[in-house]
Amino acid sequence: MSDAPPPSPTSPKSGAEAVKIHHRLHPTLGARSDASSAPPAKRSKEYEDAPFREGFVAVRSTKPAAGDYADLALAIIIRACREYSARIAGLYMLPASGVQAQWAQECFRNACGVAKRQYAYTDRIGKIVRARGSQVRGKTIETFRALFAGNYGLERSSSSKIIAANKRKVAQLLQNSAFHYKDPAANPLVGFAENRIIAQVRKATTFRTKESVGIVFPNYFNPISLGNIAMELIAEWSTGSFIASKFTEKAVVDSYEKYVKDVEKWSAMKPTVVENIRKKWYWRASETLTSEVINDNESSINDAQEEALRAELEGRTGAA
Incomplete structure (x- = not known):
């Protein structure tokens, strides 16, 4: 049912202790990851930047949102956000900041792989993905x-x-x-x-x-x-x-x-x-x-729709 590749052996800490703790927390996942390591991805700077939606101009003081991006890039970011949410909910609720950064980049690269379209991973995209942790x-x-x-x-x-x-x-x-x-x-x-x-x-x-x-x-x-x-x-x-x-x-x-x-x-x-x-x-x-x-009294908005709607609202102020 899932087309997400197995996660890397990451954990709430860093270095050798991180792998050790990860295996204790989720030994089956750790074993699968070690057995199926993929070749290293190309450096992110070799990819083009994800395009913004038409008419959008990034302002440094504005909080970045998935809805800032054009359709394909938006779909990739939402996919990355969902996998990142799964790692937080499924593996460890409170990973250290370095692990959060690593997970966010891995999830974005996985999402690009699913879409068969590679974009550069930027700090801006990383902030969008990592924000899902606090939401979870x-x-x-x-x-x-x-x-x-x-x-x-x-x-x-x-x-x-x-x-x-x-x-x-x-x-x-x-x-x-x-x-x-x-x-x-x-x-x-x-x-x-x-x-x-x-x-x-x-x-x-x-x-x-x-x-x-x-x-x-x-x-x-x-x-x-x-x-x-x-x-x-x-x-x-x-x-x-x-x-x-x-x-x-x-x-x-x-x-x-x-x-x-x-x-x-x-x-x-x-x-x-x-x-x-x-x-x-x-x-x-x-x-x-x-x-x-x-x-019938439950909301008709499923989880995937909720992510898309959230991305849309994050790019709006309500004034227009």
């Missing part, structure tokens, strides 16, 4: 927030009694990272990373339709990577009342990496068994798309 993270956070209180039995209230009850629940959920287990109240805890909210968020963000990145780019999701299951927002309820925190990479990176270490440790206990569990999660998320009953 933002969408994930919004989905978690919408489901969070109902899933864990937390209530929004000014009542001191309810606030105290919320605070106790949050303390219990944080103890031994119980919040991501299938039943956070069980003793002993079982079902590591199988709390239903994780599958619900995965479904809503990356397996929503047949055009979603989890389906179009299965190499990044099958099996579900260890980095993919490590996000959490429990701290927003730590006082007993909901206080929405501003999501920034700097604010959550330590928490995220802590839970990545947890899932790495879990995986190392029985690697083959855990990999099979992660494959099961992928198939559960993807196979239901063929048997779902369509809800």
Whole structure:
């Protein structure tokens, strides 16, 4: 279903440690990449610049957008943005800046290959592609927030009694990272990373339709990577009342990496068994798309259309 080439063995760090961490996070992908290395691409400066759409003049102070470009270049950039989104959602939510830059360039070159038309990779195009990372993270956070209180039995209230009850629940959920287990109240805890909210968020963000990145780019999701299951927002309820925190990479990176270490440790206990569990999660998320009953109240805009519309709006001010 996917025509995207296997990703390079990149990771949230750089150098030799990067490859090592990547193999731990997604060993199957790493093995496929090493076995199918392609010859190095021509230097980007040997390609012509992607043409702008008719009448567009780039202004240095203006934020670059995919919609600034002519049709073929626009399609290539959107394809690159979608693959980059898949890497962020499927491999690692918070890669270091150097890895972001490398992924963006690789995704653009892959998209050029799919289109059979090569354009130069520029800083301007790189900014457009990398911007999709914050959008993926933002969408994930919004989905978690919408489901969070109902899933864990937390209530929004000014009542001191309810606030105290919320605070106790949050303390219990944080103890031994119980919040991501299938039943956070069980003793002993079982079902590591199988709390239903994780599958619900995965479904809503990356397996929503047949055009979603989890389906179009299965190499990044099958099996579900260890980095993919490590996000959490429990701290927003730590006082007993909901206080929405501003999501920034700097604010959550330590928490995220802590839970990545947890899932790495879990995986190392029985690697083959855990990999099979992660494959099961992928198939559960993807196979239901063929048997779902369509809800007529849902938006008719699919994921691919959403990307095109976003690109169009980014190039407009609304004044004309």
